[in-house]
Amino acid sequence: xxxxxxAKGRMQESALSLLARAGxxxxxxxxxxxxxxxxxxxxxxxxxxxxxxxxxVYVEHGIADxxxxxxxxxxxxxxxxxxxxxxxxxxxxxxxAAVDAHAMTKVQGMIRVATKYSQIAxxxxxxxxxxxxxxxxxxSVELAPALGLADMIVDLVETGVTLRENGLTVVEEIAxxxxxxxxxxxxxxxxxxxxxxxxxALQSVL
Amino acid sequence: xxxxxxxxxxxxxxDEARLRRKVEDVxxxxxxxxxxxxxxxxxxxxxxLFEQGMGEREAQRGFRFTDNxxxxxxxxxxxxxxxxxxxxxLLSDRPRPLRFCYAAPVFRQQTQSxxxxxxxxxxxxxxxxxxxxxxxxxxVLRLAAEILSRLELQSSYCITINNVEIFNGVAAxxxxxxxxREELRRLIDTRQxxxxxxxxxxxxxxxxxxxLRPTQLTGKLEVIQAARSVITNTRSVAALDSLExxxxxxxxxxxxxxxxxxxxDVSSLDYYTGLSLKIFVHGAGSSVGRGGRYDGxxxxxxxxxPAVGFxxxxxALTEVxxxxxxxxx
Numbered sequence: 001x002x003x004x005x006x007a008k009g010r011m012q013e014s015a016l017s018l019l020a021r022a023g024x025x026x027x028x029x030x031x032x033x034x035x036x037x038x039x040x041x042x043x044x045x046x047x048x049x050x051x052x053x054x055x056x057v058y059v060e061h062g063i064a065d066x067x068x069x070x071x072x073x074x075x076x077x078x079x080x081x082x083x084x085x086x087x088x089x090x091x092x093x094x095x096x097a098a099v100d101a102h103a104m105t106k107v108q109g110m111i112r113v114a115t116k117y118s119q120i121a122x123x124x125x126x127x128x129x130x131x132x133x134x135x136x137x138x139x140s141v142e143l144a145p146a147l148g149l150a151d152m153i154v155d156l157v158e159t160g161v162t163l164r165e166n167g168l169t170v171v172e173e174i175a176x177x178x179x180x181x182x183x184x185x186x187x188x189x190x191x192x193x194x195x196x197x198x199x200x201a202l203q204s205v206l
Numbered sequence: 207x208x209x210x211x212x213x214x215x216x217x218x219x220x221d222e223a224r225l226r227r228k229v230e231d232v233x234x235x236x237x238x239x240x241x242x243x244x245x246x247x248x249x250x251x252x253x254x255l256f257e258q259g260m261g262e263r264e265a266q267r268g269f270r271f272t273d274n275x276x277x278x279x280x281x282x283x284x285x286x287x288x289x290x291x292x293x294x295x296l297l298s299d300r301p302r303p304l305r306f307c308y309a310a311p312v313f314r315q316q317t318q319s320x321x322x323x324x325x326x327x328x329x330x331x332x333x334x335x336x337x338x339x340x341x342x343x344x345x346v347l348r349l350a351a352e353i354l355s356r357l358e359l360q361s362s363y364c365i366t367i368n369n370v371e372i373f374n375g376v377a378a379x380x381x382x383x384x385x386x387r388e389e390l391r392r393l394i395d396t397r398q399x400x401x402x403x404x405x406x407x408x409x410x411x412x413x414x415x416x417x418l419r420p421t422q423l424t425g426k427l428e429v430i431q432a433a434r435s436v437i438t439n440t441r442s443v444a445a446l447d448s449l450e451x452x453x454x455x456x457x458x459x460x461x462x463x464x465x466x467x468x469x470x471d472v473s474s475l476d477y478y479t480g481l482s483l484k485i486f487v488h489g490a491g492s493s494v495g496r497g498g499r500y501d502g503x504x505x506x507x508x509x510x511x512p513a514v515g516f517x518x519x520x521x522a523l524t525e526v527x528x529x530x531x532x533x534x535x
Contacts, residue, residue, distance in 0.1 A: 060321045062489075079320060082396055086400055
């Protein structure tokens with residue numbers, strides 16, 4: 001048996017439907033229950049549902065053998081994991097946004113950046129030698145520039161509607177993010193057969 | 207007086223301390239059974255030593271402080287550097303081969319993996335210095351396997367082996383600039399199959415297709431056969447030959463079930479010069495040991511000679527065995 005950690009929220013539904021197409025199904029009752037650990041119909045796979053940022057933690061510690069989680073979360077966590085498949089689900093972009101579309105050309109001295117992604121933001125600006133003050137928020141990041149808390153934000157954008165409604169425009173794209181299959185380094189060796197069955201099953205429906 | 211203890215440090219009390227001692231005793235008695243002499247190296251040494259021995263990136267993880275004369279010291283982040291210096295200097299006149307073993311704590315600050323939270327780890331290790339080739343490589347692999355089975359971990363451990371010259375030959379043939387070489391290494395190390403394929407399309411590297419398979423799985427002899435069908439450069443072919451010869455020797459000792467060939471293990475290319483190995487045990491989320499051949503190391507202390515060795519992480523092993531014991535009771 002192998003354990004798969006699935007990121008709850010926007011990833012969950014598309015991950016489960018992709019797995020179902022690969023022949024790995026949860027019963028309908030199970031999906032609708034509030035239990036956080038479930039077996040699939042064949043008993044070969046156990047699913048656990050965790051907050052996105054916790055998925056790399058479970059997998060890196062080997063509590064889950066595999067996980068499905070967005071690239072944004074992986075870039076932020078810097079976890080030491082294997083990344084055999086890009087599942088192409090829950091596609092979105094990690095961007096820098098500001099009120100003024102030309103904000104980057106007007107940077108002087110230093111900028112204040114509000115974000116949930118402090119690692120990604122400091123790596124992005126750090127690589128170009130721009131000093132930043134990172135203001136770590138845990139949600140509704142789009143509010144920060146309007147209220148004067150920050151000059152810019154680094155956030156995930158799917159459609160761009162939320163940005164526009166808060167008077168922000170995309171200044172730069174940092175990276176594209178999609179759902180990835182991640183695998184624990186020890187499980188990859190010790191459960192090689194089971195892991196490769198899962199990888200092959202998913203690959204065949206991508 | 208604060209009641210806190212620093213991150214990555216811990217106590218062992220009673221049963222756990224006894225189990226830890228037992229694991230150490232088992233490993234040291236196996237080493238001594240193979241005529242490995244125990245060595246105790248200084249806990250504190252010049253930072254230079256570790257920079258030379260481990261490479262700058264790894265050495266920087268050491269805890270550093272200054273000596274009275276201002277020279278930089280470090281709390282040892284590994285034992286191998288010190289043993290290599292000793293072999294090349296203090297023991298340069300001793301007849302070869304030299305066989306040394308140790309059980310010694312090492313100290314490292316930021317760890318690569320969040321799962322490896324400890325900053326103090328005791329290494330159970332051995333070094334075989336002064337002989338080259340298959341028999342030396344096989345000796346340390348058999349030693350590792352013997353320790354793990356004496357710890358009653360039979361059929362729940364796996365030792366992966368590779369030869370770093372396979373990758374080096376392919377990379378040299380491609381004439382990659384350092385950044386592209388590192389990118390290729392990273393894609394193989396993290397098994398990013400699709401991205402690796404894209405990389406191959408962009409640089410037209412037919413031989414690197416050999417690494418597509420390990421991005422899907424590791425295996426036995428068939429991994430080498432698959433690699434041979436695409437790799438033709440002499441450096442990599444020589445490495446495949448020696449890996450195959452080693453595998454045959456492993457089979458002749460009936461150890462093939464415990465070993466896997468993993469051409470995708472390219473995590474320490476700058477350090478190892480031939481064989482590289484990693485040790486995994488059910489119940490531990492990351493490797494509990496690693497090693498390989500490092501023929502370049504003693505040369506940096508003035509006497510170049512072949513050397514091979516490995517370390518097991520005593521703390522990680524104790525944790526796995528402790529949890530098993532608790533589950534079994």
